[in-house]
Each structure stands twice: as C-alpha cells, then as structure tokens.
Amino acid sequence: MAWASQLPPGYSIEWEPTSPEDREEAESQRLSCSKQTDMSPMKVFGHPMLTNVARVLFFLEEVGAEYELVPVDFLAGEHKRPQHLKLNPFGKMPGFQDGDLVLFESRAISKYILRKYGKAELDLLRDNGSIEESSMVDVWTEVEAEQYYPAIAPVVFECIINPFIMRTAPTNQTVVDASLERLRGVLGIYEARLEKTAYLAGDSVSFADLNHIPFTFYFMATPYASIFDDYPKVKAWWERLMARPAVERTYQYRAAFGSRPSQWSQGRLAPSSCELRCDAGSVMTRYTITADECSGGKQGCRKVGDDVLSLVVKPGADPSLVVGLVLVYGLMNRSI
Ligand SMILES: N[C@@H](CCC(=O)N[C@@H](CS)C(=O)NCC(=O)O)C(=O)O
Incomplete structure (x- = not known):
C-alpha cells in the first residue's frame, strides 16, 4: 500500500483489501486488533x-x-x-x-x-482505599463532567464533529471563542491542582483523570491545542495520560473497526481506498485524503478524485485521529 509507508512512524492501520495479498495481511491485523471472541460476555x-x-x-x-x-x-x-x-x-x-x-x-x-x-493493582476508583481517597476521585470525576466537558466539548463539536464527522454544520466561531474562554478558566484551576499532586485525585492516576481522554484527544487536533502550552502542569499530565498503552490500543482498535467490511462500506466511500499524503516539511502537516466511491459493495469502485478533503494537523497531534477521520469518511453515506 503506497500510503502505508507515509503514515507516521510506528503507526499502521487496516484497510479494506482489494488484492489477495492485501486481504491476507489485513486479516492477520484484524485478528490481532480485534477483542471479539465467542465467549465475550x-x-x-x-x-x-x-x-x-x-x-x-x-x-x-x-x-x-x-x-x-x-x-x-x-x-x-x-x-x-x-x-x-x-x-x-x-x-x-x-x-x-x-x-x-x-x-x-x-x-x-x-x-x-x-x-x-478491574484488578486490585489498578484501583482507579480507589474502592480499596480510604473514603477520603475515593471521595477525591468522585470530586474530580464530577469536575470533568460538570466543568471540563462543557468547556471543551463545544470546541470539539464545532471544529471536528459537526463539520467533519456528522457534517451537519460548519464551525460556529462565536461558540468556539466563548468555550475557549471558559476552558482557560478551567485549565487554570487544573494547573493549580496539578502543582500540588501529579494527578487530579492524588499522586497516582485515577478514573477521574482518564475520563478526560476522549474529548481532549480530539481537542488536540483542533487549531487551539496550543492553549495547553500555557498550562505546563496540565500539559505534562496530559502527556502522561496519552502514554498509557490502553490509549494506543483503543485508537488502534478504532482504526481497525473502521475498516470493517460489507455493511459499513457498501454503497459508501470505502475506507480501503483512502490515501494519506503527508507533507512533513511544512510547519503544519497536511494530510490530503482521497477516496474511491463504491456503489454496491466492492465491485465497480470508481475514483472520485484527489483533494477530497484536506486536514491541517499540528505537528505532534496524534496521527490516529487523522487516520480515524479518514476511516469515518469511509462510513459516510454521503457524497463529498
Ligand atoms: N452522557 C451520555 C452521552 C451520550 C451521547 O451523547 N452520545 C453521543 C455519541 S458520543 C450520541 O449518541 N449522539 C447521537 C445523538 O445524540 O443522536 C454518555 O456519556 O453516554
């Protein structure tokens, strides 16, 4: 696959195979990525x-x-x-x-x-700790849901989910600006907290910290990711969260799932045929995505052209987001 070699180092994704060789390779990757078993409860x-x-x-x-x-x-x-x-x-x-x-x-x-x-050594809720410790997890879990999420989510919706994933509306800059202001206030409080402890509920990671991942992950691919640079403790905390192996496994699985065949790709843009081109020399990394349109399954694929979508991604943004967006286009029952 020509584009596969252009993915950032250490990252690979599955694709909808078109040749027997590709199919064999994709099958083996799917097995290693999939967590499904017949016994799965x-x-x-x-x-x-x-x-x-x-x-x-x-x-x-x-x-x-x-x-x-x-x-x-x-x-x-x-x-x-x-x-x-x-x-x-x-x-x-x-x-x-x-x-x-x-x-x-x-x-x-x-x-x-x-x-x-959960295992005893991964007591993310502090159920085995003191009531003070578990209450601290409760506090910061509420903070995530009540303060952090309402501040960060509108930026993610306006910059990524609405225009790119659901394709329901373009970015509303007024909403973004108001949310960023609110987010700065929240991050200031987080910075003060993380000056005292390595994680929100204490010196080891908890459920409260990990709940921040889904939206922050997308936020880091918006043009506003650099806001975190103003909060060094928060930034270091975020980097520690992203280094958790479960993060990588989740997003690799996401990528693998996105390329599932048949019901997802029939009559749609097949993720298989997405192509990433990476111009790493520029300040920003530009990924240009092209896609083939498949009508009625794998037969009769036809190219709809280059530059179907361009994403501008800041250096350091997690590449799996980019790949994820490519794959989502494979699931869209809309023309682009
Ligand atoms: N508080 C709920 C929120 C669930 C939610 O809003 N899910 C979104 C996807 S992330 C959804 O289903 N959106 C489709 C819709 O609202 O129609 C939770 O945490 O599960």
Whole structure:
C-alpha cells in the first residue's frame, strides 16, 4: 500500500483489501486488533469514533477485558430505532450489555467495568482505599463532567464533529471563542491542582483523570491545542495520560473497526481506498485524503478524485485521529 509507508512512524492501520495479498495481511491485523471472541460476555453498541463510546472501550482496554463492539449505524439513525432504545432509552451511544444487565451512560458503564473487571493493582476508583481517597476521585470525576466537558466539548463539536464527522454544520466561531474562554478558566484551576499532586485525585492516576481522554484527544487536533502550552502542569499530565498503552490500543482498535467490511462500506466511500499524503516539511502537516466511491459493495469502485478533503494537523497531534477521520469518511453515506 503506497500510503502505508507515509503514515507516521510506528503507526499502521487496516484497510479494506482489494488484492489477495492485501486481504491476507489485513486479516492477520484484524485478528490481532480485534477483542471479539465467542465467549465475550460484554457488548458495547456504538462506533469507536464517538467519544463516549471510546471512553468505554478505553476502560475495557485498561482492565484487559474481553468485549464485543457491535456497530450502530448512526448515520442511518439506527440509534433512534426500537432495538437500540431498549439498550439506551435516550437514543444515544453507547449502549452496553453484560449478560442480562443493560447499562447506559458512558461514565457509569466505565465504573461498572472497573468494579467488575478491574484488578486490585489498578484501583482507579480507589474502592480499596480510604473514603477520603475515593471521595477525591468522585470530586474530580464530577469536575470533568460538570466543568471540563462543557468547556471543551463545544470546541470539539464545532471544529471536528459537526463539520467533519456528522457534517451537519460548519464551525460556529462565536461558540468556539466563548468555550475557549471558559476552558482557560478551567485549565487554570487544573494547573493549580496539578502543582500540588501529579494527578487530579492524588499522586497516582485515577478514573477521574482518564475520563478526560476522549474529548481532549480530539481537542488536540483542533487549531487551539496550543492553549495547553500555557498550562505546563496540565500539559505534562496530559502527556502522561496519552502514554498509557490502553490509549494506543483503543485508537488502534478504532482504526481497525473502521475498516470493517460489507455493511459499513457498501454503497459508501470505502475506507480501503483512502490515501494519506503527508507533507512533513511544512510547519503544519497536511494530510490530503482521497477516496474511491463504491456503489454496491466492492465491485465497480470508481475514483472520485484527489483533494477530497484536506486536514491541517499540528505537528505532534496524534496521527490516529487523522487516520480515524479518514476511516469515518469511509462510513459516510454521503457524497463529498
Ligand atoms: N452522557 C451520555 C452521552 C451520550 C451521547 O451523547 N452520545 C453521543 C455519541 S458520543 C450520541 O449518541 N449522539 C447521537 C445523538 O445524540 O443522536 C454518555 O456519556 O453516554
């Protein structure tokens, strides 16, 4: 694959194979990325590109549990249909099932996963610690949901999710500016906190810290990522979180999932045929994505042209985001 050699060092993704050789290689990668087994007790319903779904996957990866990711075709509105509403009555993703137990709300699901499958040495909720320690985790978990998320999420929605993933609306700069101001206020408080302790709830990582990953991950690919440079303790904290192996596993899995065949690619832009070109010499790294349009499955693919989409990504932004966006275009039932 020509483009594969142009991916940033250490990163690889699966693609929808078109030649027998490619197919063999993709198959072996899929096996190594997939966490599905027939014995898998837990099912997560959604798509890993979605932040709240990624949150649950991330904690599953942290504890090393077996799980199955069941696709929900959100672009076709599957999450609003009766079958999904049985899992999540609000018509949101993720849905979650473990045997007879059905849960929704990604933070609550994640706590369940940690309580049921977490190991003593990974006591992210401090359930084995003192009540003071576990309360501190509760405090900063609430802070993430009540202060951090409402400040950072609109920037992510306006800069990435609405224009690129859902393609519902262009960026509303007024919303972005107001949210950035709010975010600066929150980050100032985090900076003061992280001057005292290495992590939010104390000197070791907790559930509260890790809950920041899904939205911050996307934020770091917006033009405003450099805001974090003004908060060195926060920045160092973020870098420590990103270095966790579960982060890489989650986003690699996301990439692998994105290239699943048949129901996802039929009649759509196939992720297989996305191409990344990286002009690393410039201040910004520009990825140009091209795609083939497939109508009716793999037959009759036709090229729709170069420069279908250009993303400008700051050096240092996690390349899996870029790859993830490419793959999402493979799931879009829309023309570009
Ligand atoms: N608080 C919920 C939020 C769930 C949520 O908003 N999920 C998004 C995907 S990340 C969704 O389903 N969006 C589709 C919609 O609202 O129709 C959680 O944490 O699970």
